[in-house]
Amino acid sequence: MGLIDLLKKIEPDKKKSPFLHTLFDGFFTFAYTPDTVTKGGVHMRDGMDLKRLMVHVVLAMQLCYLFGTYNIGHQHFLAAGMYPGFIEGFHLKLAHGLIQMLPIFVVAHVVGLGIEFWFAAKKGHAIEEGFLVSGALIPLIMPPDIPLWILAVSVAFAVIIGKEAFGGTGMNIWNIALLSRVFVFFAYPTTIAGDEVWVSGYTTLAEGTQATYGWAHSLFNSLFGSLDMDTFDAAKTSIADGYSGATPLALAYQGGWEKVTETFTPAQMWWGTIPGSIGESSKPLIIVGALMLIFTKVASWRIIVSMFIGGMVMAMLMNVWGATPFMEVPWYYQMYMGSFLFAMAFMATDPVTASSTNTGKWIYGFLIGFIGMIVRVLNPAYPEGWMLAILFMNTFSPLIDHYVIEANISKRLKSA
Amino acid sequence: MKLVKGRLTVILSLLFFSQFSFAQSGGNNNYLLISLVAVGVVILVFAILSLADNLMHIEGKKAGIDSKKTNIGIFPRISDFFAKKAPNYVVDGAGYYPTTKGHNLKLAGKPTGDIKTIHTNRYALKPTDFNGISPIPKVVVEVGSEVKAGDPLFYDKKRPEIMYCAPVSGEVVEVKRGAKRAIAEIIILADKEISYREYEVPNLEKVDRQELKSFLTKSGVWPMLNQRPFDIVASIDEDPRDIFISTFNTAPLALDSNLVIAGNENAFQKGCDVLNALTDGSVYLGLDARGDAPSKGFSDVTGVKKNYFSGKHPVGNVGVQMHHVNPIKGNDKVWSVGLQDVITIGKLFLEGKFDASRLVSLGGSQVSTPSVIRTYQGASIGDLVEGNLSDEKNRIIAGDVYTGKESTTENFIGYKDDQLTVIKEGDKYEAFGWLLPITPRPSISGTFPNFLFPDFEFEGETNTHGEKRAFVVTGQYESVLPMDIYPQHLMKAILAGDFEKMEGLGINELSEEDIALCEFVCTSKMPLQKILRDGLEMMREQA
Numbered sequence: 001m002g003l004i005d006l007l008k009k010i011e012p013d014k015k016k017s018p019f020l021h022t023l024f025d026g027f028f029t030f031a032y033t034p035d036t037v038t039k040g041g042v043h044m045r046d047g048m049d050l051k052r053l054m055v056h057v058v059l060a061m062q063l064c065y066l067f068g069t070y071n072i073g074h075q076h077f078l079a080a081g082m083y084p085g086f087i088e089g090f091h092l093k094l095a096h097g098l099i100q101m102l103p104i105f106v107v108a109h110v111v112g113l114g115i116e117f118w119f120a121a122k123k124g125h126a127i128e129e130g131f132l133v134s135g136a137l138i139p140l141i142m143p144p145d146i147p148l149w150i151l152a153v154s155v156a157f158a159v160i161i162g163k164e165a166f167g168g169t170g171m172n173i174w175n176i177a178l179l180s181r182v183f184v185f186f187a188y189p190t191t192i193a194g195d196e197v198w199v200s201g202y203t204t205l206a207e208g209t210q211a212t213y214g215w216a217h218s219l220f221n222s223l224f225g226s227l228d229m230d231t232f233d234a235a236k237t238s239i240a241d242g243y244s245g246a247t248p249l250a251l252a253y254q255g256g257w258e259k260v261t262e263t264f265t266p267a268q269m270w271w272g273t274i275p276g277s278i279g280e281s282s283k284p285l286i287i288v289g290a291l292m293l294i295f296t297k298v299a300s301w302r303i304i305v306s307m308f309i310g311g312m313v314m315a316m317l318m319n320v321w322g323a324t325p326f327m328e329v330p331w332y333y334q335m336y337m338g339s340f341l342f343a344m345a346f347m348a349t350d351p352v353t354a355s356s357t358n359t360g361k362w363i364y365g366f367l368i369g370f371i372g373m374i375v376r377v378l379n380p381a382y383p384e385g386w387m388l389a390i391l392f393m394n395t396f397s398p399l400i401d402h403y404v405i406e407a408n409i410s411k412r413l414k415s416a
Numbered sequence: 417m418k419l420v421k422g423r424l425t426v427i428l429s430l431l432f433f434s435q436f437s438f439a440q441s442g443g444n445n446n447y448l449l450i451s452l453v454a455v456g457v458v459i460l461v462f463a464i465l466s467l468a469d470n471l472m473h474i475e476g477k478k479a480g481i482d483s484k485k486t487n488i489g490i491f492p493r494i495s496d497f498f499a500k501k502a503p504n505y506v507v508d509g510a511g512y513y514p515t516t517k518g519h520n521l522k523l524a525g526k527p528t529g530d531i532k533t534i535h536t537n538r539y540a541l542k543p544t545d546f547n548g549i550s551p552i553p554k555v556v557v558e559v560g561s562e563v564k565a566g567d568p569l570f571y572d573k574k575r576p577e578i579m580y581c582a583p584v585s586g587e588v589v590e591v592k593r594g595a596k597r598a599i600a601e602i603i604i605l606a607d608k609e610i611s612y613r614e615y616e617v618p619n620l621e622k623v624d625r626q627e628l629k630s631f632l633t634k635s636g637v638w639p640m641l642n643q644r645p646f647d648i649v650a651s652i653d654e655d656p657r658d659i660f661i662s663t664f665n666t667a668p669l670a671l672d673s674n675l676v677i678a679g680n681e682n683a684f685q686k687g688c689d690v691l692n693a694l695t696d697g698s699v700y701l702g703l704d705a706r707g708d709a710p711s712k713g714f715s716d717v718t719g720v721k722k723n724y725f726s727g728k729h730p731v732g733n734v735g736v737q738m739h740h741v742n743p744i745k746g747n748d749k750v751w752s753v754g755l756q757d758v759i760t761i762g763k764l765f766l767e768g769k770f771d772a773s774r775l776v777s778l779g780g781s782q783v784s785t786p787s788v789i790r791t792y793q794g795a796s797i798g799d800l801v802e803g804n805l806s807d808e809k810n811r812i813i814a815g816d817v818y819t820g821k822e823s824t825t826e827n828f829i830g831y832k833d834d835q836l837t838v839i840k841e842g843d844k845y846e847a848f849g850w851l852l853p854i855t856p857r858p859s860i861s862g863t864f865p866n867f868l869f870p871d872f873e874f875e876g877e878t879n880t881h882g883e884k885r886a887f888v889v890t891g892q893y894e895s896v897l898p899m900d901i902y903p904q905h906l907m908k909a910i911l912a913g914d915f916e917k918m919e920g921l922g923i924n925e926l927s928e929e930d931i932a933l934c935e936f937v938c939t940s941k942m943p944l945q946k947i948l949r950d951g952l953e954m955m956r957e958q959a
Contacts, residue, residue: 004845029883033849037842037878041945043817044521044839046937047857047864049882051850053889053939056863126883170886170940296862300891356890357902405905409920415745 004032019121026117026127050169054132056298060289061136061346067285068278069097072144075275076201080211081240086273091229095220100144100200101278107148108138111155119164130169130176130352131159137177137346140279141339141387142184143192144200150188154180174394175353178387185387193382198275199245208238247276248337249376249384256325257333269336280339290345299349302358303365307344310369311335318377326377338376343386344369348393355397357404364400368393426459465490502724505709511723512705513740515898518728519860519933523668523817523839524781524873531675531775533790535608536799539584540601540828541569544594546639547949548648548956550574551598557588566613566636566770569602577652581636583772583793585611601828606792612769620689620765625655628693632761636770639831640757644735644750645924646956656751658697658742661688663714663755664704666732667816669779671834673704673755675788676775677713680759684713687762688720691753702737731898735930739899744925754832776800776829780838781875782810798825800836809841811878818932819945842879850882857881860896860937885940893934893944901925903934907944910951915958923951 007028012020030051038045073093074086083089112131120127138155158180163172184192191197201211213232221231248269251260264274272282280286293299315331322328335341348354348368355364368389375385469490502512543553549572556568563569563586568579586606594600618631629652632638641650650656664673677684691699698721703710705724715722723741725731734752744750753761756774763771772793779786784804791800797812802825813820814829817837821830829836846853858874859866866872893903901922909917928945935944 032845032847033879033881034883035843035845036880036883037811038880039822041943042932042935043811043813043820043822043837043878044858044876044936045880045882045941046861046939047853047859047881048861048937048939049850049941050885050888050939051882052861052863055851128885130888168886170888297860298863351890352888354890356904358891358894361891401905405902405921408900408902408922409917411900412743412745412920412922415743 007031018124019118022121022127023117026120029126050129051132053298054129056296057133057293057346058136060292060298061140061279063285063288064140064279064282064342065101065136067272067282068140069101070094071097071272071281072100072200072278073097074273075144075199076211079199079202079239079243079245080237081243082237089230091224092220092232095224096200096217096232099214099216099220101139103148104139104142104144104146104151104278107151108155109135111152112138112159115156115159115164119168123168125168128169130163130172133350134158134176134180138180140342140346141177141181141277143197144278145197146184146191150184150191151180154183154187157183170352172352173398174391175347175350178347178391178394181387182391185382195244195246195250198247198277202239202245207241207243210236210238245275248274252326252329252337254325257329259325260329260337266333266336277339277342280342283336283341286341286345290341293345293349299345300351300354300361302361303349303354303368304344306362306365307348307369310366311340311344311373312369313366314370314373318373324377334373334376338384339386340372343372343390347386347390353394353397355400355404357401360397360400360404364393364397367396503705503709503726505715506705506724507715507722510703510721511741513723513725513737514705515725515727515731515736515740517895517898518666518730519896519937520666520728521668521817521858521936522871522873523779523837523876525779525783525786525838526669526873527671527777527779527786527788529785529787531788531790534795534800535606536791536796537606538589538603538796538799538828539582539586539606539792539794540592540603540796541580541582541794542601542828542830543570543580543599545831546572546580546649548646551596553580553599555591555599555602557602559588559591561588562586563588563604564611564613565772566615568634568636570599572649575649575652577630577633578638578649579634579636580639581770583770603828610792612771615764615768615770617765617768620693623693625693628690632690635764637757637761637764640753640760642752644738644744644752644927646952647927648956650751651749654749656695656697657748659691659695659699659751659753660702660734660738660741661691661699661720661753661755661758662702662732662734662737663710664702664706664732665755665834666706666729667818667835668729669777669786669835669837670732670816671775671777671788673714674711676755676759676834677711680762681713681716683759683762683766684755685717685762686765687753687758687760688717690761690765691751691758692719695751700737700741702732702734702741704732706731727898730930730933733930735925735927736898739901739925754834756834757832774834776834776836778804778836778838780813780836782806782808782838782840793831794828797823797827797829797836800829801825801838805838809843810838811841813837813839817876818936819929839876839878842877844879846879860892880941882939882941884942887940887942889939892937892939893931896933896937897930899925899930903931903944906951907942907947910947910954913954915955918951918955923948923955927952 012024014021070093073096076096077083077089077093112135116131117127158176162174162176162179166172202209217232221233224231248260248264251263268274270283274281290304294301294304312331315334318327319331348365355361371392372385372389375388506512543549553570553572555570557563563582565582565585567582569582570580571578582604584604584606586604589605590603591599592601615635618627639649643650665671688699701717701720701722703714703722703724705726725737730736738750760771774791774793776789776791778789778800782805789800812823814823814833814836815821816835820837856874887904890904897903906921906923909921926948928948931944931948
């Protein structure tokens with residue numbers, strides 16, 4: 001217990017320096033579970049606490065992180081027509097992915113956690129763990145080349161306006177991660193829309209453009225050079241002929257499933273070697289994460305199942321209707337494209353912003369799937385709907401709960 | 417009419433949408449038309465069937481058949497396929513209620529072996545054991561005076577008829593006061609051989625209810641009658657709608673009620689008869705259908721309505737049983753009586769003495785030889801556990817780990833306690849304990865590998881395993897409460913002081929013991945029992 005004594009000795013005073021004390025408390029309770037015992041009420045407590053809950057969501061995302069990071073590099077080299085095999089040029093793809101990914105991750109956490117710490121110190125309570133998950137989600141739903149200042153502004157907006165203004169963790173109405181993305185979407189539309197943004201390294205995808213590399217790449221260059229491996233210098237070619245960088249959804253909007261399969265095979269879309277937001281692409285890895293969340297009872301299986309049903313029902317209805325080529329995309333292939341599964345596993349299941357009653361969860365999930373598919377297919381400006389559908393249903397989830405609760409109340413009063 | 421309208425809308429809207437598809441999809445009209453017709457036929461058939469079903473229900477109601485319990489419609493109910501079959505000892509006419517929600521916490525230190533008899537030196541009666549009486553009741557004895565078992569010790573100034581009586585005979589040695597001069601304990605130095613106060617027991621067949629009530633209030637057994645809502649000592653002015661008795665306890669390390677009933681079958685029957693004379697409604701007995709058939713002492717009782725329950729904790733709680741059998745509605749007043757209390761009431765009428773003897777189970781990981789002890793109400797904890805505890809820092813709990821009171825060896829067991837649990841104090845830091853705990857810990861969460869070891873007995877410790885947070889997780893409380901109640905919304909209504917919502921969400925059906933398991937599983941470490949008690953007190957002041 002020597003370390004504990006040392007740590008206790010350097011604990012800053014709560015009154016003199018509240019911010020430092022909050023910071024210390026945050027990290028101390030991270031390293032050590034406190035020695036508090038039950039007082040009044042139950043004498044034993046379940047081993048589950050908010051930290052453990054949140055960290056399990058983060059753990060469930062780790063496969064998406066690994067794949068997403070590598071896929072940034074993979075797509076980058078595909079655009080140049082180099083290393084078309086998935087594991088060809090492994091070191092270069094991984095290095096490029098890390099160079100893009102790490103700053104995004106660090107900036108999202110420094111900004112978000114910084115704000116969270118500051119508010120906790122101001123309010124005089126312990127740091128709550130909400131941002132552990134939001135901070136891990138935000139990098140996964142951003143385009144790989146997002147300017148860091150835009151990311152910082154969007155995270156700050158989401159945490160301050162979306163969460164702290166409502167009273168902190170557990171009080172927010174909208175999903176924090178999605179709020180930051182929707183901020184980017186509406187405030188800086190060019191950074192998150194169009195074909196160019198989903199492939200890292202090529203600011204515009206005009207033919208003949210060359211990727212430009214920075215100091216981090218030169219560091220890796222010297223490392224790889226000394227090991228007699230390929231370097232980024234060899235990769236400084238212009239973009240391949242006919243490469244557009246369009247995502248499957250953009251293609252589907254233009255010409256339906258046929259147009260999509262001209263560029264991508266279903267297997268590619270399933271395994272995720274396609275351009276898109278960093279974490280959304282690989283379907284099996286997302287399913288593994290979702291199963292982990294369901295199995296550990298961290299996420300509500302009701303929302304996951306009902307959202308899947310809702311999305312599929314709407315896709316089938318559109319198949320029947322079939323007014324546009326996009327509508328005629330077979331309903332089971334809708335799942336292969338875009339971020340349907342990612343939103344289902346990690347976004348819709350946020351317990352704070354979802355409906356809180358079990359009946360409400362079925363309705364909530366179903367409507368997200370239903371509305372999201374409408375937005376995806378029938379929206380000319382932006383071919384993906386989950387962000388807007390989830391935020392929309394976040395807004396309505398208290399209303400759904402209200403009616404479920406009122407039904408319970410009137411049942412009780414009626415039988416009286 | 418509403419139904420027809422709804423169906424018309426569906427058909428019309430389908431037709432409406434089909435126009436679009438005709439216009440836009442061109443080719444496969446036939447396929448669409450056929451499927452529409454097929455859907456129409458299915459709806460029609462379903463409409464006819466459901467009409468017939470409704471008519472049968474109406475006929476059934478006219479004939480006086482309870483549609484909740486017997487299926488009289490055309491459609492089989494989902495429960496007909498999936499419902500658990502009642503065990504064969506559930507007799508005809510008795511209800512059977514299988515529940516699925518809840519959680520069984522298995523703790524080490526289950527009492528075994530023969531019943532030990534421990535007559536402790538001192539006993540105490542504690543006004544704090546009773547909800548809703550004034551903190552400074554009128555004490556009618558003085559320090560030094562001799563009392564017999566059944567002699568009154570104090571009464572509540574608001575309800576002076578109800579006497580709170582001595583469990584044993586002896587000398588009153590101390591009236592201990594707590595915070596704000598509230599009376600905490602009235603301590604009796606017990607006689608070796610207990611002498612009982614003599615009563616003139618009324619004849620149950622002839623006595624009228626008012627006389628019976630006044631006898632019960634004077635003889636010391638009245639405080640054993642609990643009234644819901646609010647879980648307080650029953651009021652004299654109002655008759656209860658029904659009286660409920662749960663004959664089994666599902667809490668961790670709870671006392672085996674078969675031990676309690678053995679030899680007391682007649683007293684239990686008599687007690688039930690007395691309770692029957694107090695209500696125009698029924699006396700309901702909740703029996704254990706989790707395993708083997710319950711003791712004959714319970715299943716052969718006459719004059720009561722029997723209901724069998726199976727499932728996990730808290731299905732043994734009387735509140736849960738009330739909710740399933742006949743829930744508290746509107747201004748209903750319902751009583752519940754503990755198992756050993758019924759026997760005490762029965763003995764009062766059979767033997768003419770106030771016999772407050774109690775079986776108490778002593779269990780938990782810190783007890784060297786867990787056992788069942790025969791003693792009296794309010795026995796001294798120090799004497800009960802002497803030489804039987806490990807040397808570590810212990811938490812002695814008068815009651816079970818969910819609802820018991822934190823106690824020391826200086827304290828006494830409570831009026832209604834039939835259990836003493838001793839577990840480890842968990843006041844230790846643990847490195848990354850939230851992520852990689854080194855000791856096994858009970859949890860309903862799937863993040864612990866507990867499901868691999870269903871029979872593992874946990875040691876149990878009092879660490880909170882985390883800090884208090886705002887409500888984040890939803891659906892967790894509902895998963896361990898086998899009642900049609902939304903606990904989280906109820907708690908929020910209490911915190912907001914919204915009386916109408918509190919009542920609507922069923923606060924009147926609950927007491928702390930029902931919500932205790934929700935508090936145990938709470939990820940945000942909320943003090944739910946305290947919130948609920950605050951809410952109940954608010955409701956009571958309003959009423």
